[in-house]
Amino acid sequence: xxxxxxxxxxxxxxxxxxxxxxxxxxxxxxxxxxxxxxxxxxxxxxxxxxxxxxxxxxxxxxxxxxxxxxxxxxxxxxxxxxxxxxxxxxxxxxxxxxxxxxxxxxxxxxxxxxxxxxxxxxxxxxxxxxxxxxxxxxxxxxxxxxxxxxxxxxxxxxxxxxxxxxxxxxxxxxxxxxxxxxxxxxxxxxxxxxxxxxxxxxxxxxxxxxxxxxxxxxxxxxxxxxxxxxxxxxxxxxxxxxxxxxxxxxxxxxxxxxxxxxxxxxxxxxxxxxxxxxxxxxxxxxxxxxxxxxxxxxxxxxxxxxxxxx
Amino acid sequence: xxxxxxxxxxxxxxxxxxxxxxxxxxxxxxxxxxxxxxxxxxxxxxxxxxxxxxxxxxxxxxxxxxxxxxxxxxxxxxxxxxxxxxxxxxxxxxxxxxxxxxxxxxxxxxxxxxxxxxxxxxxxxxxxxxxxxxxxxxxxxxxxxxxxxxxxxxxxxxxxxxxxxxxxxxxxxxxxxxxxxxxxxxxxxxxxxxxxxxxxxxxxxxxxxxxxxxxxxxxxxxxxxxxxxxxxxxxxxxxxxxxxxxxxxxxxxxxxxxxxxxxxxxxxxxxxxx
Numbered sequence: 001x002x003x004x005x006x007x008x009x010x011x012x013x014x015x016x017x018x019x020x021x022x023x024x025x026x027x028x029x030x031x032x033x034x035x036x037x038x039x040x041x042x043x044x045x046x047x048x049x050x051x052x053x054x055x056x057x058x059x060x061x062x063x064x065x066x067x068x069x070x071x072x073x074x075x076x077x078x079x080x081x082x083x084x085x086x087x088x089x090x091x092x093x094x095x096x097x098x099x100x101x102x103x104x105x106x107x108x109x110x111x112x113x114x115x116x117x118x119x120x121x122x123x124x125x126x127x128x129x130x131x132x133x134x135x136x137x138x139x140x141x142x143x144x145x146x147x148x149x150x151x152x153x154x155x156x157x158x159x160x161x162x163x164x165x166x167x168x169x170x171x172x173x174x175x176x177x178x179x180x181x182x183x184x185x186x187x188x189x190x191x192x193x194x195x196x197x198x199x200x201x202x203x204x205x206x207x208x209x210x211x212x213x214x215x216x217x218x219x220x221x222x223x224x225x226x227x228x229x230x231x232x233x234x235x236x237x238x239x240x241x242x243x244x245x246x247x248x249x250x251x252x253x254x255x256x257x258x259x260x261x262x263x264x265x266x267x268x269x270x271x272x273x274x275x276x277x278x279x280x281x282x283x284x285x286x287x288x289x290x291x292x293x294x295x296x297x298x299x300x301x302x303x304x305x306x307x308x309x310x
Numbered sequence: 311x312x313x314x315x316x317x318x319x320x321x322x323x324x325x326x327x328x329x330x331x332x333x334x335x336x337x338x339x340x341x342x343x344x345x346x347x348x349x350x351x352x353x354x355x356x357x358x359x360x361x362x363x364x365x366x367x368x369x370x371x372x373x374x375x376x377x378x379x380x381x382x383x384x385x386x387x388x389x390x391x392x393x394x395x396x397x398x399x400x401x402x403x404x405x406x407x408x409x410x411x412x413x414x415x416x417x418x419x420x421x422x423x424x425x426x427x428x429x430x431x432x433x434x435x436x437x438x439x440x441x442x443x444x445x446x447x448x449x450x451x452x453x454x455x456x457x458x459x460x461x462x463x464x465x466x467x468x469x470x471x472x473x474x475x476x477x478x479x480x481x482x483x484x485x486x487x488x489x490x491x492x493x494x495x496x497x498x499x500x501x502x503x504x505x506x507x508x509x510x511x512x513x514x515x516x517x518x519x520x521x522x523x524x525x526x527x528x529x530x531x532x533x534x535x536x537x538x539x540x541x542x543x544x545x546x547x548x549x550x551x552x553x554x555x556x557x558x559x560x561x562x563x564x565x566x567x568x569x570x571x572x573x574x575x576x577x578x579x580x581x582x583x584x
Contacts, residue, residue, distance in 0.1 A: 052582070087411070095330070100415060
């Protein structure tokens with residue numbers, strides 16, 4: 001059974017489709033990054049996954065169970081939070097966890113001390129949550145999720161509000177949990193975080209999935225780009241523009257930037273020399289995830305942009 | 311995850327949450343303060359509300375004090391406190407973002423709401439018992455625990471009078487539970503504490519207005535406002551049961567309809583936003 005399988009998920013608010021026919025497939029053991037700009041529909045999709053929102057169309061299954069019709073059983077082995085985790089401010093951190101453990105049943109109550117230690121909150125567990133910083137609440141949110149001993153952990157922007165040390169610790173913890181066999185589904189708009197942690201990603205834009213796959217596939221899906229500097233840029237431009245294998249030709253900072261595959265570039269260098277041009281620099285440009293992300297979520301300028309999978 | 315939690319789990323934790331909040335004690339303290347203030351005011355004046363049911367016992371016995379205070383409370387105060395508790399119980403968790411936290415655990419939504427409903431009923435009962443206990447203590451200290459002369463002019467022993475006072479609080483609580491049920495319904499539907507509290511009070515005022523404006527006597531008997539006087543039947547010799555029986559079924563109807571709607575809605579509604 002797949003940890004997460006969403007098919008044709010739709011959620012509309014009036015005329016606006018916050019989530020528009022979203023398909024997601026998360027395999028066991030994935031650290032799955034759910035990427036998208038603010039307002040793209042990430043949180044709405046995650047709320048539907050956890051049974052907090054009713055979809056207007058489609059369905060989501062967690063380990064084969066439908067959270068719309070099989071709660072609370074559909075959340076067995078599943079834990080997480082959407083948006084900032086919230087707690088009762090007048091109760092201590094430990095009491096909040098005891099309450100949630102009681103609501104979980106099973107052996108959750110016996111795990112309270114352990115999860116507090118895991119997230120490094122054992123020293124402040126006796127303090128009221130009202131006095132906690134945002135970062136401490138975030139860590140308590142993770143502790144509350146771990147109480148359920150989940151096989152699938154759903155985290156919405158887990159490093160939000162954490163200081164650099166806290167971010168590092170949280171990422172290490174996520175890696176450790178994944179190494180123990182837990183499947184992690186995390187939403188983020190921090191591309192570095194996704195690149196560091198995730199094995200697979202999906203990118204959502206205006207409610208639609210525009211990419212789903214591995215990061216390596218995402219990088220490979222884009223035609224290689226090159227920067228060219230010659231002794232006569234105008235003449236070089238004419239040569240490049242005449243070549244059908246060259247795409248996305250542009251001038252940037254006095255250099256010609258273009259996309260082409262390697263064989264086309266080899267032929268191109270010969271042609272440039274035949275035309276009497278001297279090549280000062282021909283540098284392959286590696287696309288960063290950030291660049292790819294902006295192409296997918298904002299740009300339309302690149303014809304090699306991936307087609308929507310939904 | 312084995313050994314699923316039950317409604318009792320939700321109920322116990324709702325009570326613990328109430329016990330951890332200052333405002334819970336402010337409410338109980340205010341309920342306990344009322345009879346004490348009443349005694350102090352009477353100590354500084356000669357007259358008193360002798361015309362209200364059991365009012366003629368004031369200054370003769372402290373046992374009747376809480377019941378006289380209850381008569382005044384039934385005009386608005388009890389409903390206000392009930393609306394404050396019931397209107398807030400779900401909406402505050404919506405606003406605070408904790409609802410989505412507890413609804414992604416292993417309890418059914420209906421169990422969560424049942425726990426909250428029972429806890430708000432318990433709190434209403436606790437307020438009334440605090441008022442009664444404080445009334446017995448303050449009244450006893452001021453006027454002693456002498457026998458009570460009931461509404462038919464018969465003298466009841468002190469022990470029987472105290473027992474009947476507890477029973478009267480129980481009968482008084484029945485329509486109050488119906489008010490609480492309506493408050494819970496609004497708390498679920500509006501997701502806004504202020505709207506639910508004000509709405510509950512408007513609901514009660516509407517029934518009072520019907521009594522005042524619509525001169526159809528039989529209709530008055532079947533509105534909630536009339537049920538707050540049902541306990542008077544206990545202080546008649548022999549006990550006059552019809553108003554108590556009517557209070558039970560009329561209040562049950564006024565409780566079951568909003569509760570059924572609240573559960574139906576709560577099981578289906580979206581939980582969104584912080």
